[in-house]
Amino acid sequence: MLTTEPSTEPSNAVTWDGQPVTLRRAGVDDITDRKLDVEARLKELRRQRGIALLDNKPFDGSEISALEDELDALTEAEGEATRRQRAAEATELAKRREAARTDVRLYEQCRQEAIKAAELAALDLYVALQDVSTYCEKLSRSITSLGGRPWETTSGAVRERLSQRLTVLMRPLLGRNPQQSGTTFYGSIEFPEPQETMSGEWVPAEAAAVAAEIKQILQGE
Incomplete structure (x- = not known):
């Protein structure tokens, strides 16, 4: 029977028929490595179990059961880690997209303001250059006179x-x-x-x- 081992701190240790089997704390970075270790150990234990069966010898399958439970837990943790990572990436992407939308609105407003300033400056330049031409013509007539x-x-x-x-x-x-x-x-x-x-x-x-x-x-x- 699989039971959790009493502890005052968070733990993933389990016991099998009174024999403790400690599951390594698995962060996102080492879940895959731990799964490989567990799978390799399970493969070896199952091979030994088959040998024992062929040789008509007793075999204690408690470690296999505990490792299978750990493998299930690691698989679930891996899936949850993937889900959380994708959710975090989706949230971050949504933030970046919203920030980009904010930039689009801001820069379009700034662009329109700059265009308006350019229009007014162009009109001022037109008027000023027109005045230049007017006074050049008057100056030329005066010089000619x-x-x-x-x-x-x-x-x-x-x-x-x-x-x-x-x-x-x-x-x-x-x-x-x-x-x-x-x-x-x-x-x-x-x-x-x-x-x-x-x-x-x-x-x-x-x-x-x-x-x-x-x-x-x-x-x-």
Whole structure:
């Protein structure tokens, strides 16, 4: 008869007809190894039992019974360990998926906010560049009225320089087409090759670009 051995601490020891047979504490990591040990011992004991039967000799089968009980317990523990592992993995996967969903919602909101900021900045740039063209045209007419010949101050010349400066500013975002040298792009918008001479603050550089022309026409007064 199989009974549990009294103990003040958790134990998996059992007795068989009064003879203690201690089952090793089996954690998840060593259940398989212990099962192999038990199965190997059972195989040997069953072989000995067969020999005893053939030789008409007595054989004590208590260890076989105890080991079979232990093997059943280990098999159940192994199954439970597998179930718990799968449940833990499923829980962890669910957490990761929920975290990913949270990220999707957050990043989509941030993306839309960034797009809105880009739209407003683009509108501001459009208005500012439109003002630049307007004042370039007025400046050119004034220079012409004083007998000068606009060159660096024309709307076309200023646009060319500002496009180069904008390219330098946008350079970290620009891609490059290996089949078309000399151009870079952002999406479907092409930009000229960035020129380092166009880096720096725009206003001082533009003032320097037209300084000689402005000085000449003012001194002509």
